Amino acid sequence: MRVVVDLNRCQGYAQCAFLAPDVFAMHGEEALLYDAQPDDIRRVDVLRAVAACPVRAITVEGAGGKWTADRVGVPHGA
Amino acid sequence: MALDGSLERLRREGHIVVVGASLAGLRAAETLRTEGFTGALTLIGDEPYGPYDRPPLSKQVLLGRVPPDHTDLPRHCAIDARWRLGVAASGLDLAAKRVALADGTSVEYDRLLIATGVRSRPWPNELEACLDGVFVLRTRDDAARLDHRLKAGPSRVLVIGAGFTGSEIASVCRERDLPVTVAERGATPLVGALGSVIGEVAARLQHQHGVDLRCGVMVTGLEGDSAGRLRRAHFSDGGTVEAEVAVVALGATRNTEWLAGSGLAAGPRGIACDAGCRAFDIRGIVADDVFVAGDVARSPHPLFGYQFLSLEHWGNAVAQAEVAAHNMISPGERRRPHLWTPYFWSAQFGVNIKSVGVPNMADHILISQGSLDEPRFTAAYGYQGRVIAAVSFDQAKWLEFYQRQIEQAAPFPLPFTTVDRRPEGMRPVPAGFPDPSVPTHGPEVTVSGHSPTDQRVTFTPA
Structure with missing residues (x-):
């Protein structure tokens, strides 16, 4: 799956780093590092992170469907 | 409102060519499709890869945490495009509406979007x-x-x-x-x-x-x-x-050499376009069928005196690509201006640096929150008595507030006392920008005057 974070929008709330720690990690107090192409087995974690982001900065696309921060309210495909 | 016949035909069965298959090119292609363009779409890119994200390359990739080929950009929708990857555009014939490619072939277009971006400035020797x-x-x-x-x-x-x-x-x-x-x-x-x-x-x-x-x-x-x-x-x-x-x-240096002699207002500072992303030709007249977006574009911005602004920013590439794509398939009265407020980020030495506005246009600066010593602070930049930019070190949550101040042309120094403002933050000091006539390795924002055909730029690193 493919992921991108709009880091202009990101304000370092770190919800993604708690919900999908294999994909998102804080680097220092506020900066975020992430794997833009995590393994599909992380899909549920990543979709939870998308839904939990307070500023809706995470966009995800997966095989067989389109997923964006604006369209995913709750985790799908669980 | 009904579209006129030719625009309706373009939307239904025209051929749109996008030169540049990175962030701006991809987002433009997606916008064309989501706004109802059903014609043929061709994306041309000089790299052999599909659109990928560049900011991670100097961060998580170089740290060895993520492989270099793990930065593909997600797709918002199926764009059903013909991809010409690994072949650079080498020329443009405006009259024939044709892009020449480095492999000797060419592609004709009804409308063209140029999003060829920039490349690293090489060592001069x-x-x-x-x-x-x-x-x-x-x-x-x-x-x-x-x-x-x-x-x-x-x-x-x-x-x-x-x-x-x-x-x-x-x-x-x-x-x-x-x-x-x-x-x-x-x-x-x-x-x-x-x-x-x-x-x-x-x-x-x-x-x-x-x-x-x-x-x-x-x-x-x-x-x-x-x-x-x-x-x-x-x-x-x-x-x-x-x-x-x-x-x-x-x-970086802008990828405009392939446009030499094309008649477009393209030079070392980029390709000049109007606020609706239509390219100017060298006469200063907009070319109706050629649009520009992303790092390679320079366009007038009302917040900055309508001077042409070049922005090597991720967010600008996205916003400008969306406006350009919308305008390519919309009649004049429905076209939109690209009025994005510059925003960028950098992560270094464990600190998250963010910026809004155009700091290097400023004359003065004051530390409006926090302290330079910590270093965790927000600095406001002023230009001729108004707020023009703000920069935060590990205080990103405040920047939206400053964005509104910039967009409203709020006075500088800020007329209010802010949270956590130290005594030393009450007094503006000179911001300390180098003489802009001396070329540097480059701020990523350039305010480049009013002339659409300004080509007087040289760079001497030594």
């Missing part, structure tokens, strides 16, 4: 640039090569230029426990983009993390051994440093 161990960082391949070399544990890395990319590379090297020397022609790191007041903080961060920072010097030569491997660098102050790796981080 070609022989020295060919030494084994001399790198630039812009593409996925660049990142893979540099990551491979850093893994081998070079005795020292020299970073030439302490702009954002150079500083991020130096930060990564220290985190990988590699000895690093940074050579910067200006008085401090980041001085071209943020001025010397904030630049001093950046310098302190580098020192605290063990970087051998040399400011006010130029690298005058790179010297190799008999096998053609980089061995040492010579500085303008007479000093030398032994290094096995040198990363040239002298900013």
